Amino acid sequence: MSEIDLPEDHPRYQSLLTRHRIEEGVEKGITSKQGLIAEGRGEAFDYLLGERTIKSADAAERAAAAQLLLADHPVLSVNGNVAALVAEEMVDLADAVDADIEVNLFNRTPERMEAIAAHFREHGVTEVKGLTADGRIPNLSHERAKVDADGIGAADVVLVPLEDGDRAEALGEMGKTEIVIDLNPLSRSAQVAAIPIVDNIIRAIPNMTAHARELQDEDEARLQEIVDAFDPETALQAAEAAIRDGELA
Amino acid sequence: MSEIDLPEDHPRYQSLLTRHRIEEGVEKGITSKQGLIAEGRGEAFDYLLGERTIKSADAAERAAAAQLLLADHPVLSVNGNVAALVAEEMVDLADAVDADIEVNLFNRTPERMEAIAAHFREHGVTEVKGLTADGRIPNLSHERAKVDADGIGAADVVLVPLEDGDRAEALGEMGKTEIVIDLNPLSRSAQVAAIPIVDNIIRAIPNMTAHARELQDEDEARLQEIVDAFDPETALQAAEAAIRDGELA
Numbered sequence: 064m065s066e067i068d069l070p071e072d073h074p075r076y077q078s079l080l081t082r083h084r085i086e087e088g089v090e091k092g093i094t095s096k097q098g099l100i101a102e103g104r105g106e107a108f109d110y111l112l113g114e115r116t117i118k119s120a121d122a123a124e125r126a127a128a129a130q131l132l133l134a135d136h137p138v139l140s141v142n143g144n145v146a147a148l149v150a151e152e153m154v155d156l157a158d159a160v161d162a163d164i165e166v167n168l169f170n171r172t173p174e175r176m177e178a179i180a181a182h183f184r185e186h187g188v189t190e191v192k193g194l195t196a197d198g199r200i201p202n203l204s205h206e207r208a209k210v211d212a213d214g215i216g217a218a219d220v221v222l223v224p225l226e227d228g229d230r231a232e233a234l235g236e237m238g239k240t241e242i243v244i245d246l247n248p249l250s251r252s253a254q255v256a257a258i259p260i261v262d263n264i265i266r267a268i269p270n271m272t273a274h275a276r277e278l279q280d281e282d283e284a285r286l287q288e289i290v291d292a293f294d295p296e297t298a299l300q301a302a303e304a305a306i307r308d309g310e311l312a
Numbered sequence: 313m314s315e316i317d318l319p320e321d322h323p324r325y326q327s328l329l330t331r332h333r334i335e336e337g338v339e340k341g342i343t344s345k346q347g348l349i350a351e352g353r354g355e356a357f358d359y360l361l362g363e364r365t366i367k368s369a370d371a372a373e374r375a376a377a378a379q380l381l382l383a384d385h386p387v388l389s390v391n392g393n394v395a396a397l398v399a400e401e402m403v404d405l406a407d408a409v410d411a412d413i414e415v416n417l418f419n420r421t422p423e424r425m426e427a428i429a430a431h432f433r434e435h436g437v438t439e440v441k442g443l444t445a446d447g448r449i450p451n452l453s454h455e456r457a458k459v460d461a462d463g464i465g466a467a468d469v470v471l472v473p474l475e476d477g478d479r480a481e482a483l484g485e486m487g488k489t490e491i492v493i494d495l496n497p498l499s500r501s502a503q504v505a506a507i508p509i510v511d512n513i514i515r516a517i518p519n520m521t522a523h524a525r526e527l528q529d530e531d532e533a534r535l536q537e538i539v540d541a542f543d544p545e546t547a548l549q550a551a552e553a554a555i556r557d558g559e560l561a
Contacts, residue, residue: 103353104355
C-alpha cells in the first residue's frame, strides 16, 4: 500500500496520487493558486495524451538524462508544483546526475521560497539553492530574474520543469542548454527548449533517473551521440499528433 | 474600462478576466481547491478549441434557451466556479427564462453554501435555493444528493454547468431534462446531457440569454421545433473535431 491507500495498479492510482500530493502542497504553503490552475491544465493535456509516456517522450527523457550526465554544472530548477508532486523523485534524479537543486518561483515570496526549501531539506537535500539570489537572468523583471550566481547563474544545463515561457526564453538566450517538461507541446517553454519533454512530470522524472542510472558508465562520445540523435521538432510534432489523434478513454 | 482595467478588445482580455474572477472567488471563500484545478482543465480545453464559441455550441445555446423557455419549472444550478465566474450573467439568464437559482456543491460545506448564496443575493437574487436541502437525488451519497424539494427536486429542466459526472447521470435518471456546459466533450456530464454545450461558461451564459430574449415571443410549437432540431451526438462530435483538428495559435 502506498501514501494514498490504493494499490499501484488501480486504474486511477496516478491521478489520485497527483491530486493528493497537490492538496498536501497547498496545506504546506508550497502550491499556489496559480499552481492549482496549472495542475488542471496539465491534467487536461495528459488526459488527451492518454495518461502515458509516449515513445517520443521516452526518447526525450533518455536524451535529457544523457545531457545532464554530460554537463559540467547541471541544475534542476524546482517550483511549487514540482516540490509538491515529485520532491523525492527530483532528489533521486539530482543524485543520479550529480546536479544541484534550485528553488525558482514565478510568484516569488519569502514564505513560499522557505517552505519549498524546507520540503527539500526534509527529503535529504543538504544545500538547496535559490535563496541567496545574487545572480540575475537578463531581460526579465526584477523578482522573476532572481537566481543564485553559483546555481542557475553558473549552470551549463538546466532542467526547468513546468516553466513559464518568458523565463524559458530568457534562460535560452543566456546560452543555457534547457530541458523543459511541459504537457502542452505548443507552449512557448516547450518550443524554446533544446530538449522538450511532453509528459507528466510524475512519470518523466523517475524515467529520466532510470535512464541516467543505465547510462552512467557510458563514455562522453556515446552520451553525445544520444543527445545529437534527438530532434526537438520531431518530438514536438509526435506529441501534438498523439494529443490530436489519440484514442480517448 | 472594465473590472480588470484592460479594454475588452485586448487579445488576452477574456483569459485575464477569468483569472481575476477566479482569484476573487478564492478570496471570498467561493472557489475551492478543486475548483481551481477544474478551471485549469477548462482553460486547456478552451485553448485547444481556439477560445471561441463554435457553431455547434451556438446552436446548443439556442436550443438550451428554447428548452428553458418551454419549461414549467426551470432551475439553474450553480456551484463555486459558476458563482465566481458568471454570477451576474446567471442572474440575467434566470430573469430572461424565469428560472430559479439553486446552489448545489459537490464538496458541500455550510460556509461555502452561505458564501455563494450571499454572493447571489448581492447580485439581486431574493430567493437563492439550495440551503433548505429537504430533497434528495436517488443513487448518490448523502451530502452529494442534497437538493431543495421545491427547487431541483421539482424542476423539469435543469441547467447544470460544470457538473460532476455522477450527479449529471443521477439527475438524468430522475427524468430531468439536463442542459450541461462542459469544455470536455468526452466527459460523462456532456455525454448524458439532453443538451450538451461545449463552450466556456463565460461566453455560453450571455449567449444563452441573448437567444432567450430573441425567442421570448415565439410560440411553444416553434420553441419545440428548435429543441427537436438539436442533436446532442452531432454537437459532441463537432466539438471533438474542433478540439482535435482546430488550428492552434
